[in-house]
Amino acid sequence: MLNRREFLKRGITFVSLSLASRSMLMQVTPGHDTVFGQASTLSGNSRLLVVIQLNGGNDGLNTVIPYGTGLYYDARPKLAVPPTEILPITGQIGLHPKFTNLKKLYDAGRVAIVQGVGYPNANRSHFRSTDIWMTANPDTIEKTGWLGRYLDESIARFHGVKLPAANIGGTLPLTLVGEKVVVPSIASLEGYQFLTDARYPQEREKRIQLFRTINGQSFENAYLDYLAQTGLGAQQSAEELQTAVKKYNSKIEYPTDPFAQGLKLIAQIIAGGIGTQILYVTIGGFDTHAEQNTARVNHPMLLETVDKGLDAFYRDISQMGVADDIVMMTFSEFGRRVRENGSLGTDHGTAAPMFVIGDRVKGGLHGEHPSLTKLDDNGDLIYTVDFRSVYATILEDWLGADSQAILGKRFEKLGFLKQ
Amino acid sequence: MTVTAGETLTRRAFLDRTLLLGSALGAARATLAHAQTAQFDRDAAAHLLRRAGFAGTLEESDRLAALGREGAVDYLLNYEQIDDSAMERGLEKYIQSQNLNLTQFRPIQIWWLYRMIYTKRPLLEKMTLFWHGHFATAIKKVTVAPLMLQQNETLRRFALRSFETLTLEVAKDPAMILWLDNNTNIKDAPNENFARELFELFTLGIRDPITGQPAYTEKDIKEAARAFTGWTIRRGQFYFNASQHDDGPKTVLGRTGNWNGNDVIAFAVAERSTARFLAKKLWEFFAYPNPEPTIIEALADVYFANQYSIKAVMRALFLREEFYSERARFALIKSPIELVVGAIRQLRADLNLRVLPGPLSLMEQDLFNPPDVSGWAGGLHWINTATMLVRYNFANLLATARGGTVGVFAPESLLQGKSFPMPGELVDHLLQVLGPLRLSESTRQLFVDYLAEGGFQLNAQTIDNKVRGLIHLMMALPHYQRN
Numbered sequence: 001m002l003n004r005r006e007f008l009k010r011g012i013t014f015v016s017l018s019l020a021s022r023s024m025l026m027q028v029t030p031g032h033d034t035v036f037g038q039a040s041t042l043s044g045n046s047r048l049l050v051v052i053q054l055n056g057g058n059d060g061l062n063t064v065i066p067y068g069t070g071l072y073y074d075a076r077p078k079l080a081v082p083p084t085e086i087l088p089i090t091g092q093i094g095l096h097p098k099f100t101n102l103k104k105l106y107d108a109g110r111v112a113i114v115q116g117v118g119y120p121n122a123n124r125s126h127f128r129s130t131d132i133w134m135t136a137n138p139d140t141i142e143k144t145g146w147l148g149r150y151l152d153e154s155i156a157r158f159h160g161v162k163l164p165a166a167n168i169g170g171t172l173p174l175t176l177v178g179e180k181v182v183v184p185s186i187a188s189l190e191g192y193q194f195l196t197d198a199r200y201p202q203e204r205e206k207r208i209q210l211f212r213t214i215n216g217q218s219f220e221n222a223y224l225d226y227l228a229q230t231g232l233g234a235q236q237s238a239e240e241l242q243t244a245v246k247k248y249n250s251k252i253e254y255p256t257d258p259f260a261q262g263l264k265l266i267a268q269i270i271a272g273g274i275g276t277q278i279l280y281v282t283i284g285g286f287d288t289h290a291e292q293n294t295a296r297v298n299h300p301m302l303l304e305t306v307d308k309g310l311d312a313f314y315r316d317i318s319q320m321g322v323a324d325d326i327v328m329m330t331f332s333e334f335g336r337r338v339r340e341n342g343s344l345g346t347d348h349g350t351a352a353p354m355f356v357i358g359d360r361v362k363g364g365l366h367g368e369h370p371s372l373t374k375l376d377d378n379g380d381l382i383y384t385v386d387f388r389s390v391y392a393t394i395l396e397d398w399l400g401a402d403s404q405a406i407l408g409k410r411f412e413k414l415g416f417l418k419q
Numbered sequence: 420m421t422v423t424a425g426e427t428l429t430r431r432a433f434l435d436r437t438l439l440l441g442s443a444l445g446a447a448r449a450t451l452a453h454a455q456t457a458q459f460d461r462d463a464a465a466h467l468l469r470r471a472g473f474a475g476t477l478e479e480s481d482r483l484a485a486l487g488r489e490g491a492v493d494y495l496l497n498y499e500q501i502d503d504s505a506m507e508r509g510l511e512k513y514i515q516s517q518n519l520n521l522t523q524f525r526p527i528q529i530w531w532l533y534r535m536i537y538t539k540r541p542l543l544e545k546m547t548l549f550w551h552g553h554f555a556t557a558i559k560k561v562t563v564a565p566l567m568l569q570q571n572e573t574l575r576r577f578a579l580r581s582f583e584t585l586t587l588e589v590a591k592d593p594a595m596i597l598w599l600d601n602n603t604n605i606k607d608a609p610n611e612n613f614a615r616e617l618f619e620l621f622t623l624g625i626r627d628p629i630t631g632q633p634a635y636t637e638k639d640i641k642e643a644a645r646a647f648t649g650w651t652i653r654r655g656q657f658y659f660n661a662s663q664h665d666d667g668p669k670t671v672l673g674r675t676g677n678w679n680g681n682d683v684i685a686f687a688v689a690e691r692s693t694a695r696f697l698a699k700k701l702w703e704f705f706a707y708p709n710p711e712p713t714i715i716e717a718l719a720d721v722y723f724a725n726q727y728s729i730k731a732v733m734r735a736l737f738l739r740e741e742f743y744s745e746r747a748r749f750a751l752i753k754s755p756i757e758l759v760v761g762a763i764r765q766l767r768a769d770l771n772l773r774v775l776p777g778p779l780s781l782m783e784q785d786l787f788n789p790p791d792v793s794g795w796a797g798g799l800h801w802i803n804t805a806t807m808l809v810r811y812n813f814a815n816l817l818a819t820a821r822g823g824t825v826g827v828f829a830p831e832s833l834l835q836g837k838s839f840p841m842p843g844e845l846v847d848h849l850l851q852v853l854g855p856l857r858l859s860e861s862t863r864q865l866f867v868d869y870l871a872e873g874g875f876q877l878n879a880q881t882i883d884n885k886v887r888g889l890i891h892l893m894m895a896l897p898h899y900q901r902n
Contacts, residue, residue: 184805227897
């Protein structure tokens with residue numbers, strides 16, 4: 001009745017989160033808790049990556065602004081940021097005025113700006129280009145994401161770690177999909193647990209107990225056994241996360257928007273010290289086709305949200321003493337057309353800057369700003385840095401992984417991390 | 420005591436569901452196969468309804484059981500005789516009232532979920548879902564939601580027709596052409612993508628399931644790709660671009676001639692390997708994994724004896740003894756769609772459909788967006804700690820839906836017209852409604868004790884607290900994850 005081969009295959013490969021074996025559950029009992037013990041120091045080998053997705057196609061030209069060239073002002077008669085408002089980095093390049101906190105971090109050498117990031121034969125579809133960025137494969141449809149593959153490759157490092165990675169949000173990005181490691185999406189801390197009827201809180205413990213008793217049994221049927229063990233593992237690891245985050249007692253005030261609150265949840269998970277290495281959060285709304293500077297949700301406002309959220313997060317991890325262990329990376333599926341459109345907006349484009357932020361980052365401008373004179377046939381920027389070079393740098397120099405195994409081939413590394 | 424339906428149950432949802440097996444029933448009853456009635460009991464009917472559809476209420480199972488095995492199978496199969504206009508009208512109204520923008524991804528998912536939840540032709544939607552997984556095409560590359568909908572309508576329209584017709588329609592489907600790059604398949608630079616998947620995943624399979632021999636060669640793919648050159652799209656429709664079609668002779672599956680794409684499909688569907696590949700895949704989707712060779716061969720025979728009729732194959736499949744055997748019962752893992760749609764149908768819930776795509780995505784089944792061209796792997800691949808927690812919390816969401824943005828589940832509707840003097844009887848009834856879920860005596864007793872704790876009295880308070888709680892916990896049983 002049981003497809004034994006498949007069952008075994010799954011059973012063995014699901015090492016991290018699915019807790020196919022009870023012995024793994026036993027490991028994480030208070031007292032001799034190797035996981036929590038090792039990770040709670042959060043130093044030395046602990047190197048965390050926080051990925052920030054700017055969903056919709058961030059207008060790179062109005063983020064890292066080539067204000068020194070008249071071509072920018074020619075292409076954007078209505079949308080250009082006036083030179084007086086720019087936060088200058090060089091005589092040519094400056095940041096959008098809403099990036100005040102990031103500018104301070106930049107000045108402190110904590111922000112690397114990788115300019116002109118893209119890939120060959122840019123795809124201007126949100127879906128497809130997002131997939132390309134997430135899978136790190138512009139050529140074929142791929143089932144796994146680049147960080148999912150990293151987690152698979154590194155599975156031995158996560159022995160006993162129940163939450164090697166987590167997405168904050170309601171949909172798991174393909175970036176984190178692997179073959180072996182299971183990454184949960186945590187929309188809210190309150191929601192990431194075995195929920196019971198909120199109207200009858202007094203019933204909660206009884207119900208959880210009943211659930212645990214039933215799923216703690218062994219069954220004569222292997223499917224039922226597998227389902228019960230996985231289910232028990234799900235409930236238990238969620239509960240442990242709930243317990244772990246209680247260690248967080250920061251006084252830093254985050255803005256109330258979902259992006260900043262997502263970053264706060266990441267800080268809480270980090271404070272829990274349960275060995276989570278990859279964290280992911282998304283902010284949407286960057287598809288600014290119309291009234292980009294004035295719409296109800298507009299581009300400057302989004303940049304301000306990013307700026308304030310990252311500022312609170314950075315201050316938080318600094319006061320926790322873990323800023324040294326954390327690198328943040330932003331990306332978006334594409335930049336936008338150089339020339340503004342007739343609706344006071346910008347259409348889908350190609351290359352755009354990425355931000356890599358942290359104490360171990362070599363701050364400054366990296367890569368070349370794409371030319372505004374030499375555009376492609378669509379009137380879009382021609383990329384100067386392949387996005388997989390950014391990934392390769394992070395994989396090799398931050399996460400200590402073999403980038404070739406994960407990205408399929410070798411890409412030139414960039415120097416945005418301190419050695 | 421006896422319970423009457425509370426006012427929270429919306430009338431429409433209730434009627435929709437109870438009428439499911441309505442009008443065409445009389446006709447089917449006339450041809451009732453009396454010999455099989457005895458063994459085709461409520462549990463067997465519920466089994467058929469879970470597999471050939473998305474589960475249903477006890478009343479639906481009983482009505483199906485009364486038709487006998489053959490009558491029930493024919494009732495489900497001859498769905499064109501079932502009037503489903505109420506669902507179609509309801510869907511139209513829903514689109515209007517909800518401002519459902521069918522050019523977008525989430526709305527088209529909701530559009531299909533509405534059909535699956537409210538249809539009186541469950542097999543039609545189940546077959547469409549099977550074909551969506553078989554000819555797996557994803558919006559992440561196609562990017563145009565209306566083209567995904569168009570493909571979905573094609574799969575629905577040809578779901579039980581000849582496999583040759585269906586495959587040909589899919590080959591001409593704009594979403595498929597974009598998905599497998601056939602729009603770039605031209606005379607001077609053939610693109611093999613479609614031809615390869617046509618053989619590997621849609622028809623022949625890499626190896627014959629019985630002989631284990633390769634079913635085609637790399638040369639067959641190369642030659643077949645040439646036959647599909649010029650099959651492209653223009654203004655959102657299929658277009659045969661003769662100027663980009665390779666008119667030279669090609670040798671495909673042992674036959675040489677100036678073949679076009681339809682010839683290649685005709686050759687492929689005529690191969691025994693295709694019949695076996697399809698028979699095995701259908702059996703594994705609808706019955707159980709690793710079927711015996713005799714089953715595969717018998718279904719392949721039906722396929723050839725009926726001009727590749729999918730309907731004939733499905734009829735044979737649903738009538739086989741093995742389909743009702745112990746081995747088949749609960750031998751599958753519920754896909755997220757089966758879990759969500761099935762629970763809503765079993766419980767006659769009237770949920771706000773907008774709450775469904777999120778959990779479904781986290782359970783790893785995004786309609787119109789399968790992970791790749793091989794579709795969803797299914798089985799235990801659905802199960803991991805992340806997806807299980809979402810399953811449990813969906814169960815809680817459904818069990819505690821008391822109105823507002825989530826929608827309504829009215830537990831009274833399940834208890835209507837029945838009396839439950841003892842807590843054990845109520846537990847057994849709920850286990851029937853949700854399955855049947857067969858538990859060990861000790862596990863069953865845990866539920867009885869929970870219900871009886873502090874004295875059993877079936878009043879509104881008990882229903883709102885304990886019955887909803889039991890539904891949640893029963894849906895969180897490992898047993899409930901099986902189909």
